[in-house]
Amino acid sequence: MNPSSALNLNIALIHYPVTNKNGEVIASAVTNLDLHDMARSARTYGVKGFYVVTPLEDQQALAGKLVDHWVSGGGARYNPKRREAMQLVYIRDNLEQVVTEIGQAEGREPRTIVTCARPQKGSVTYGELRQALSDGAPALLLFGTAWGLAPDCLAAADIILDPVRGAGSYNHLSVRSATAIILDRLCGEFK
Amino acid sequence: MNPSSALNLNIALIHYPVTNKNGEVIASAVTNLDLHDMARSARTYGVKGFYVVTPLEDQQALAGKLVDHWVSGGGARYNPKRREAMQLVYIRDNLEQVVTEIGQAEGREPRTIVTCARPQKGSVTYGELRQALSDGAPALLLFGTAWGLAPDCLAAADIILDPVRGAGSYNHLSVRSATAIILDRLCGEFK
Structure with a gap:
């Protein structure tokens, strides 16, 4: 529980199913700094879990080794603040597993929310x-790697969130x- | 010029003078993804230059090689959108040089703005x-690497901006x- 946040929010970083440059559905590789940066942002904004x-x-083995280093290995002693963030990370096989797991912990399944640059x-x-x-009901915000979430994954979500737009049309x-x-x-x- | 943005903003990522974990002033190493992510954010929000x-x-040589790859090398052909972002990157020796350069281009020196997690x-x-x-007058927003901008650099700035706070006291x-x-x-x- 994050008493400082009224929201009951989780985030997930999806490596499959996502699209590549040519629009084909692929499984992307895990990027070290995605885990660090998104865990730190999650901790900052009171997110409950980062899947x-x-x-x-x-x-999975690579990501697990990385998280272990910061949660219980040398990294935890070197930087306890990083440990606080990395403790929010859970590595899971697929989105259905994440939804079921949050549902069991919360007593109801989370609404799924997708974001898309387009x-x-x-x-x-x-x-x-x-x-x-x-309303405080559980929610799960999905982020795609590579060229973004696969069309089926976007279509299956409960809510689609507006793209982030800056000062012009560049959305990368x-x-x-x-x-x-x-x-x-x-x-x-x-x- | 970015016609879509009313602001006349530049950003700088400072690798010296910054502090390390023990508060000592150091020169930090350049991180590949800092350049990519900050260039893409700069391009998104109509920032004029990323120093x-x-x-x-x-x-400098490492950063230059990286930028060249995406601006005029193989990366430019592979991902033209990344090229658009990386074209905003300028590698410079020190902050004074950046201020002078923007001042010459704009007809007046930029206000310097520092951000700090504390x-x-x-x-x-x-x-x-x-x-x-x-007001559209030039401005330069400074970001520190490592454990943040050195005290002298903070003290010399024209404007100090509030820290980013999330849902609690975690500021990392x-x-x-x-x-x-x-x-x-x-x-x-x-x-």
């Missing part, structure tokens, strides 16, 4: 999502940056 | 800075994430 989703066993029909604004999340933020911005828009308080 | 500041020649006396809010920047975002959030707070438009 790293990949079906590839070698990638505009999608029926997407909600940040204000609308913030309002929807204020890293997933690390997009996560930080979206969490700030949903959970941040500032003047 | 990578390091006095270390080997680090609260600082006299810091301004995001709304106040957004208002101040709306990556510089990549902090940059993305701060640019969104200053330049982003969303509902």
Whole structure:
């Protein structure tokens, strides 16, 4: 529980099913700094769990080794603040497993929310999502690696969130940056 | 010029002078993904130039090679959108050089703005800075690597910006994430 946050939010970084440059569905590789940056952003904004989703066993082993180093290995002693963030990371095979697991812990399955750099029909604004999340029911925000979440994954979500737009039409933020911005828009308080 | 942005903003990533874990002033190493992520965020929010500041020649050479790959090498053909972002990157020896260079291009030196994860006396809010920047005069926003900008660098700035706070007291975002959030707070438009 994060007493400082009213939202009941989890995030997932999806490595399968995502698309590559040519629109084909692939399983992408885990990137070290995705885990660090997104765990630190999750911890900053009171996110309950950060699920790293990949079906590839070698990638699960790599991610597991990395997380262990910072949670219980040398990294935990070197940087306890990094440990606090990395403790939020769970490595799972697929999205269904994550939804079931949160559902069991919370007593109801989370609403799934997808984000996409390209505009999608029926997407909600940040204000609308913030309002929807204020009921405190569990929610799971999905982020795609590579060229983004596969079309089936987008179509299956409960809610589609507006893209992050900056000062123009360029929409090629890293997933690390997009996560930080979206969490700030949903959970941040500032003047 | 970015016609879509009213602000006249530049950013700099400082590798010297910054502090290490023990508060000593050091020169930090350049991180590949800092350049990618911050260039993409800069491009997204209409930032004019992204200055990578390091006095270390080997680090300048490394950063230069990386930028060249994406601006004029194989990376430019592989991903033209990444090229658009990396074209904003300039590698410079020190902060004074950056201020002088922007001053020559703009006809007046930029206001320097520092950000710090720890609260600082006299810091301004995001709304106040957004208002101040709306005059269109040049500005340079500084980000520190490692454990943050050295005290002398903080003290010499024209403006200190409030820290990014999330849902609690944890304030250990990556510089990549902090940059993305701060640019969104200053330049982003969303509902």
